[in-house]
Amino acid sequence: MSKDGLMASCSKKIYFDDICEPEQVAKDFFEAGRATTNMSLNNLCEVFNGRLVDRRDKPIISCLEFIRECMMKRIYNVLKVQHKCVGPLTPTTTKITKKNEAGTTQYITYSCGDEKYQVKGPWNDQHVVNMRERVCSCREWELTGIPCKHVIFVLDNKEDHGECVNELHTYVHKVHWLQT
Incomplete structure (x- = not known):
């Protein structure tokens, strides 16, 4: 039975108690000092991976060139936002x-x-x-x-x-x- 089917057939409490490890989903188990976010996902990696999906079948040089261009655009956009900031924080x-x-x-x-x-x-x-x-x-x-x-x-x-x-x-x- 898939997780979706299991989720539909039992309550959320049973699902999270028996299927999910609390160490993976509960903030109580996050290591302090290791990460400076209280999110368990890294959206930046997801977005970057999504952009690479179409280019994976291309030759390696083309793929690396695409990655370089993406990083240049990202750095430029971040610098534009930084110049608009007032104060020392993001x-x-x-x-x-x-x-x-x-x-x-x-x-x-x-x-x-x-x-x-x-x-x-x-x-x-x-x-x-x-x-x-x-x-x-x-x-x-x-x-x-x-x-x-x-x-x-x-x-x-x-x-x-x-x-x-x-x-x-x-x-x-x-x-x-x-x-x-």
Whole structure:
């Protein structure tokens, strides 16, 4: 029986519990520091592979020339986007940080000492932020390299209490900077 047929004949919970390995689909099992994305797919590879499908039956020189041209176009398009950017971060990273900043209005933070903070949300959700190790218990900062709303709230709270806080972009992983 195919996976589609199996999926149709049983509930999603049974399918994901018995067929899929949690290590492959759950963010809890993603290795921190290895990748700076919280997605399990690499769309860039999929797009590139899709463009090569038509050229695979061509001679190797023609295929390599096509790859070179594709890469030149991609680099040129990325440089065009970079020249339009204001600030040190990529446009996508800037958009994500602004969205995270907007979501920090209803949090309460408690200092636990040693650069650790408990952040309590409006729905009684709680997270621990360790500023020294740059880790939040929601794991978004660890997985993406972009500070989550809990981290941004801690930074805002520290600044409100007169502590010296660097600019937000200094807490973003270097892969999200325009320089890289």
